[in-house]
Amino acid sequence: MDELMNIPLRENLEVAEINNENCRVPRTPHNPFHGLSEANFIKNFRLSKNLCMFLIETLEPFMRPKRRATDLDIQTRVLVALNFYACGSYQPIIGCSKYLDVSQPSVCRAIKEVTNALNNPEIFNRWVHFPNNFEQLNNVRLNFSQKHGFPGVIGCIDCTHVAIVCPPGHDPEHPEHLYVNRKNYHSINVQLICDANLEIINLNARFPGSTHDAYIWGRSNVQPFLRNLHAAGHRDYFLLGDSDYPLRTWLLILLEENYDPGTPEYNYNTAHKNTRCKIGCCNGVLKNRFRYLLKHRVLHVKPAKACKIINACIVLHNMCIQYNIPVPDDNDMRDVDFGMMAGNADENDNENEGNAYRRINPELAEGRRARRHLILNNFVN
Incomplete structure (x- = not known):
């Protein structure tokens, strides 16, 4: 009789154990x-x-x-x-x-x-914005001058490549071949402008890897702002770029010739290199902090989503810069490709363009004169 009474109890225990096994905890x-x-x-x-x-x-x-x-x-x-x-x-x-x-x-x-x-404009524009009044412009310019002794600089510009997975070949909106860059991998070519603190004050992550840096700059909303600023007579504000960019009064590039130490031209080139290196440091800090942007990681998303992820990482980068968050140390980062490509344009092309087409390209000729004036007034020993 006792054994018969224990049968329902054992069955109930077995059912409870089965239910516990199936229950997700x-x-x-x-x-x-x-x-x-x-x-x-x-x-x-x-x-x-x-x-x-x-x-x-x-x-x-x-x-x-x-x-x-x-x-x-x-x-x-x-x-x-x-x-x-x-x-x-x-x-x-x-x-x-x-x-x-x-x-x-x-x-x-x-x-x-x-x-x-x-990427919401209310958040993005709060953390990534180009100086839009004289108080902000003067603060950025003063910071560059105090740190590097180069007068008039309000930013350093360059592009960096962020690797992406090969887009579908049949995608008419994002043709695969347009994303193959000069180093033969698929990427987004991202234009960055940074200040003296390595904060990114402007970016453009909308163009495929085959796009030339100068083409992206020509479609930037910063260029018309600076052009209008200079047209109004405020010519003491300019960017520093490499030879991939056209020489203008608002965007100064290096002199290509080799000059003897101590000459004004040598001093200008030295100061230009020492100041413009900020953009390389900025890119290195950005990608060292957010490894998803490194070449060997490769964004396994469509180009439109890749652009949004790049924007998001840059918002976070600027937050870290403003709050002085240290970059984590990593000894494995010494031989990493950070996606920046040296300028391959020749300054002589700019000079020849100026000589041959001066009448139809007055901005280039004016840029040459402005650079010469800056050299003679600030870089003579």
Whole structure:
């Protein structure tokens, strides 16, 4: 009789064990704000804890609220995206971290949502903007002058290539061949202008890798702004660029000839190189901080989404610059291709163009005169 009474009890226990096996018990990740030191938090997410909390509060109005118990909260979505930008890989996030235990589809959705939020004009224009009044222009110019002794500079310009996966060959909107750059890999050619603090004050990430730097500059909204500024008589504001760019009064490039040390021309070229190196440093800091932009990572997304990810990383880069967040050390970065290509235009082409077409290209001739005037007034020993 006792054995018969125990049969239903054993059956109920077996059913309970089966139900427990089938029941999904999610693992609760640790909170990185509590479990990581400040240095390790920056290593994993590139932002400090305080700056990350500020970012979450900034993005919250532009992100979807949590609707279900299984939804990722906004904090987790932001941390997932930051870790992905920093590492350039899904692997550290998907089930491999005690701080972010997230499936790959959830990672993809989080990256898309955070990237779109960072591209919102209200956020993007707050963190990436070219000086638009004389107070801002004078502050940038003074900073360059104090740090490098080169008068009049308000920015350094160059382009950098961000590698992308080969676009579909049948895509009429993004033909595959247009994305093959001079080094024979697919990329987005991104124009950057930085200030003396390595903050990016203007960018253009809309052009494929085969596009020449000068072509992108010709379609930049900064060029007409500077042209109008100089036309109004304010000629003490200009950018520094390499020989890929046309010489103008508002964009000065190097003299190509080799000059003897101590000559004004030699002094000008030396000061130009020492000042314009800021843009190379800026690009290195950007890609060292957000490894997803490095050549060997390769953005496995369509060009339009790649452009948005580049914009998002630059917004975060400027945040880090303004809040003095250190760049994580990595000894493996010594031989990395940072995607910048040396100018291949010849200054003699500019000079010959000026001699042959001076009547139809007065801006080039005026640029030559302005550069000469600057050299004689500021670089004579």
